[in-house]
Amino acid sequence: MKKNVLIIGAGGVAQVVAHKCAQNNDVLGDIHVASRTVEKCREIVASVQEKKSLKVKGVIEAHALDAMDVAATKALIGRTDARIVINVGSPFVNMSVLSACIETGAAYIDTAIHEDPLKICENAPWYANYEWKRQEDCKKAGVTAILGAGFDPGVVNAYAKLAVDDYFDRVDSIDIIDVNAGSHGRYFATNFDPEINFREFTGRVMTWQDREWKTNKMFEVRQDWDLPVVGKSPTYLTGHDEIHSLSRHLDVPTIRFWMGFGDHYINVFTVLKNLGLLSEQPIKTAEGQEVVPLKVVKAVLPDPSSLAPDYTGKTCIGDLVKGVKDGKQREIFIYNIADHKQAYEEVGSQGISYTAGVPAVAAAMLIASGEWDVKTMANVEELPPRPFLDLLGRIGLPTRIREGENDQPLA
Amino acid sequence: MKKNVLIIGAGGVAQVVAHKCAQNNDVLGDIHVASRTVEKCREIVASVQEKKSLKVKGVIEAHALDAMDVAATKALIGRTDARIVINVGSPFVNMSVLSACIETGAAYIDTAIHEDPLKICENAPWYANYEWKRQEDCKKAGVTAILGAGFDPGVVNAYAKLAVDDYFDRVDSIDIIDVNAGSHGRYFATNFDPEINFREFTGRVMTWQDREWKTNKMFEVRQDWDLPVVGKSPTYLTGHDEIHSLSRHLDVPTIRFWMGFGDHYINVFTVLKNLGLLSEQPIKTAEGQEVVPLKVVKAVLPDPSSLAPDYTGKTCIGDLVKGVKDGKQREIFIYNIADHKQAYEEVGSQGISYTAGVPAVAAAMLIASGEWDVKTMANVEELPPRPFLDLLGRIGLPTRIREGENDQPLA
Structure with missing residues (x-):
């Protein structure tokens, strides 16, 4: 059973993800929030503590991280012993965070396709331009990577x-x-x-x-x-x-x-x-x-x-x-x-962040429970929908x- | 009789001013165009030559100049022996160009108030914030400075x-x-x-x-x-x-x-x-x-x-x-x-540049002829309107x- 979650990003969606992870930390274990601006991570941690969101006594910590830096991301995964990474940072960091997961064996979850800052609307299908190229690597490494696990996609x-x-x-x-x-x-x-x-x-x-x-x-x-x-x-x-x-x-x-x-x-x-x-x-x-x-x-x-x-x-x-x-x-x-x-x-957070963040936590809980721990790369429609939708019904959506x-x- | 004109700026209005000066170079003498981007000045010079705008054989030259730099502006006034400076550059350079004129004795003409890049809509009346503070200096130096000699103001x-x-x-x-x-x-x-x-x-x-x-x-x-x-x-x-x-x-x-x-x-x-x-x-x-x-x-x-x-x-x-x-x-x-x-x-140039640029040249011609060479600072309404309007009627407005x-x- 995988546990300890590293959340990448510190925006509105990360705030939701941190709270929802805290509300389910009996299943998910330690919670770590990392982004370029550590102050924003600290605000999220403070908000979780203020709202007493942690279900059971547990760890929640803020970290500074440039998620474009694969080595730094690997090091943080190692230091926090995170077995599940929820990437809700900018879509420019998907591929570097995914690399860090593949190299450390941590499970990977994101909520939107990878983007190159200088390219808009690349060739269809978009996933084939970046994520799917690493599908074989995930399989070989036995790494679960769930793509697009927000609301839409997700x-x-x-x-x-x-x-x-x-x-x-x-x-x-x-x-x-x-x-x-x-x-x-x-x-x-x-x-x-x-x-x-x-x-x-x-x-x-x-x-x-x-x-x-x-x-x-x-x-x-x-x-x-x-x-x-x-x-x-x-x-x-x-x-x-x-x-x-x-x-x-x-x-x-x-x-x-x-x-x-x-x-x-x-x-x-x-x-x-x-x-x-x-x-x-x-x-x-x-x-x-x-x-x-x-x-x-x-x-x-x-x-x-x-x-x-x-x-x-x-x-x-x-x-x-x-x-x-x-x-x-x-x-x-x-x-x-x-x-x-x-x-x-x-x-x-507002409703748009809520609908994007809660499903990523549901995906993490299904990896933790093993139901979605498929040890390869998958889009959400490749996974059994019932446990996901049932869980979402219980945790807010x-x-x-x-x-x-x-x-x-x-x- | 003052002659030789230095035009500061190389936008649409400067283009008009250069052509109109050329059309009247029997009165105005040599023409010099100066701005940060010398290529734009060269394009103006080329356009004057292409349209054969020079009324009589004469000089028209392009120069690179940072008009915020008073010493450089003074040096260029000296080198070109310009006795009339028509400032149609950015309104951020009015005060530095005016200083260079006061210190070299050249007449000064502009078409809009001075502005500080970081201040919008200062106290009324606007001229009192910058230009009019140098009125006494103009008078002492016997320098003609005509403010706001475009169409509106002008x-x-x-x-x-x-x-x-x-x-x-x-x-x-x-x-x-x-x-x-x-x-x-x-x-x-x-x-x-x-x-x-x-x-x-x-x-x-x-x-x-x-x-x-x-x-x-x-x-x-x-x-x-x-x-x-x-x-x-x-x-x-x-x-x-x-x-x-x-x-x-x-x-x-x-x-x-x-x-x-x-x-x-x-x-x-x-x-x-x-x-x-x-x-x-x-x-x-x-x-x-x-x-x-x-x-x-x-x-x-x-x-x-x-x-x-x-x-x-x-x-x-x-x-x-x-x-x-x-x-x-x-x-x-x-x-x-x-x-x-x-x-x-x-x-x-288009009509807006035309209406702004032609009056500045008319003002220069009236300085050259002595009718507006008042040896102090003046707004247009302080000068006799008839010679100005009559001249404008003859040169296009x-x-x-x-x-x-x-x-x-x-x-």
């Missing part, structure tokens, strides 16, 4: 697998829908790292349609949905990590991702993008200073974790699955509703299923 | 003085109106240095109303006008240099400035301002780099001089003057219409006067 992958396994004979399409109907009261803010948030939308929109990659522009295709709790919601076709693994692992011809956006977000985004301020490529000022515009935009925007205290409202994220069961057309929506204020009261007039918790 | 100050002198017994109000009804075909661009352009609108809006400074916010007060040629035009109350000197020099209780803006400009400006991207104060990126957001915005926007080839349409800038003449209420609009395409064909149904050239 829980929505498990929803997809559940639908394919238990609810359909044939699935024709999966539409993943992510709507944040919350309100933070600021002029403009992103719900997680602005740099990463904007990068999602500045490239091409790649989706899997009729077993082929189809390319659109951002905000080109709009679809309005009538969703549980949050009601009528405008969304736009968006490229997203999980389409890239689901299209490989599930026999489903059409997999799309729809992100909810209000007109104000689109206006601000459009202005910034058209001006060139969302570019990840350095430019030169008149004074000769080299600057990456996107990093400047990030610096002027509110820190997403600062939004939490005032955040109200709910998120609705789920999979609309269409197909055939027992010779009849079927359509179900598997989803979760999360509440910003409730998340803040429990772990000091219950699943519901709507079919026609019928809307009830996952049995 | 020509509109002469319009105001003309109205007070020749058209009214009492002036109650002057509304300076600046509308650019041209189109550059880009998503967004400013018509001159974006840094300077935005700085105009990010501070408080100060206007002179009933002999007091009144403060508003930008885009708070809108006024639509029906103007000659350009027609119905939405404008907004704006702070502007000339209000600060006119309120001191003319006995007029209300002096306001109205700048024309379209909804798209206001939207882009509002987004950038609300996000903090128009700030002149340095911020720190997550990587620890110190950056001034406004300089990054400037770097991603089109170079204003690059707009010229595609610019079409016209500008209308003028003074709406109300008051009493011979016991009766009177209202006149003194104005100029400039054409972007025509400006480009003549001097390779004719004045018209509209009164009721009557609209005719300045007699």
